[in-house]
Amino acid sequence: GVTAAAELCVVVENGSVDQRGALVTAESCAEAIAAGDGREVFVMTEAGQLAVGGAGSGLCAILAGNSAAGGGEIELDDCEAAAETGDGRSFWAQAPNGQLTLAGGSYCMVLAGGAGGNGADVAPTATVTATATADSAHGAEKLTDGDAASYWQSPPADTLAGGALS
Numbered sequence: 001g002v003t004a005a006a007e008l009c010v011v012v013e014n015g016s017v018d019q020r021g022a023l024v025t026a027e028s029c030a031e032a033i034a035a036g037d038g039r040e041v042f043v044m045t046e047a048g049q050l051a052v053g054g055a056g057s058g059l060c061a062i063l064a065g066n067s068a069a070g071g072g073e074i075e076l077d078d079c080e081a082a083a084e085t086g087d088g089r090s091f092w093a094q095a096p097n098g099q100l101t102l103a104g105g106s107y108c109m110v111l112a113g114g115a116g117g118n119g120a121d122v123a124p125t126a127t128v129t130a131t132a133t134a135d136s137a138h139g140a141e142k143l144t145d146g147d148a149a150s151y152w153q154s155p156p157a158d159t160l161a162g163g164a165l166s
Contacts, residue, residue, distance in 0.1 A: 006030060010109070011039040012076060017053050024061045024074040048091040048103055049079050061109075062090040068107050130154070 009029040015037035016022035032040035050061040060079040066089040082090035091103035100109040130140035138153035
């Protein structure tokens, strides 16, 4: 995640709401709304796709190339074509804690980098806690240990309060 001076919204970069391949990122909610181009408007379809500008737009947020390598990127693509791949790249669910997860539950949508933030890495001096951890090897302290190979891991979504995702 990042530190930001203002509330951040998930948006289509540069307001390119009708362009396949446009990146999904974050920016100040106030700025996104003021732009007036709908970059911050998404609708969860009945099928579980995150459609930009409403369910009839035809473009959805997908895991680009169906690859989370290097953190992955979320971009817009044709909803129908993405669904037809059968690999789940365009299907999202909301976890009980409010996070958006790919329908398979293995990946969460998170903001990476300094978008909307002050550019400073505040993690090394931050106090971190977690309400749940997968195991002792992946505790919240791994978020700030400075080791790129370590990481915090949450338990599987179906073991959290609220039950399985549907």
